[in-house]
Amino acid sequence: MSVAPTIGLVDYGLGNRRSMHKALERAGARVVLTDDHDELRAADGLVVPGVGAFPAAAAALRERGLDDLIRERAEAGVPVLGACLGMQILFERGVERGGAEGLGLLPGEVVPLPVEDLRLPHIGWSEVRWTRSSPLSVGLPDPAPYYHVHSFIAAPTDSSVVLGVSRYGVDFPSVVGRGNVFGTQFHPEKSSRDGLALLANFVRVCAPKETG
Secondary structure, three states: OOOOOEEEEEOOOOOOHHHHHHHHHHOOOEEEEEOOHHHHHHOOEEEEOOOOOHHHHHHHHHHOOHHHHHHHHHHOOOOEEEEOHHHHOOEEEEOHHHOEEOOOOEEEEEEEOOOOOOOOOEEEEEEEEEOOOOHHHOOOOOOEEEEEEEOEEEEEOOHHHEEEEEEEOEEEEEEEEEOOEEEEOOOHHHOHHHHHHHHHHHHHHHOOOOOO
16 A cells, blocks of 8 residues: 655645645645644655735745745755645745745746726636646646635746636636646635645655655
């Protein structure tokens, strides 16, 4: 029997840590919620949750030295998944509240959702249309419904990182990824069956490769 991969759920004080923890366990992972660098380095994959403002997230990660750690593990080939604000922080910069530097793992910045006649934040279920195949979308319907809560969106400078798009007044990147780094603008942990299926796909990406 294969051993469940260990997912390090990065604890920097922001995000739906409890609900994400439970969802990842249901998706087949052993989950360690921590800000301890050694425990995170020992994990087979990292998940960066997030709810709130971009500058606060960037500061919280930096204060704990977690920004450098996430970059280090991503550069070492460890799978990383950011959800909602955790996805946004993967980009180079966010303009919210005067702006702040992100992790720079994906190219581009995070900007306001450009809608004039719709209420913000965008809260609710929106379909994701897959634009590129990826390990996250294996076995998922096209389109697939996911639960969003946000007022800002990613604006990648390289369109190839966009794996799926949703629409709220305008089309926006809802799933992104490059190499071993992935992000979802929505909350997979709040997105019922298809959310758990996406997390299960990520858990499979994190599974240690058998040798022999």
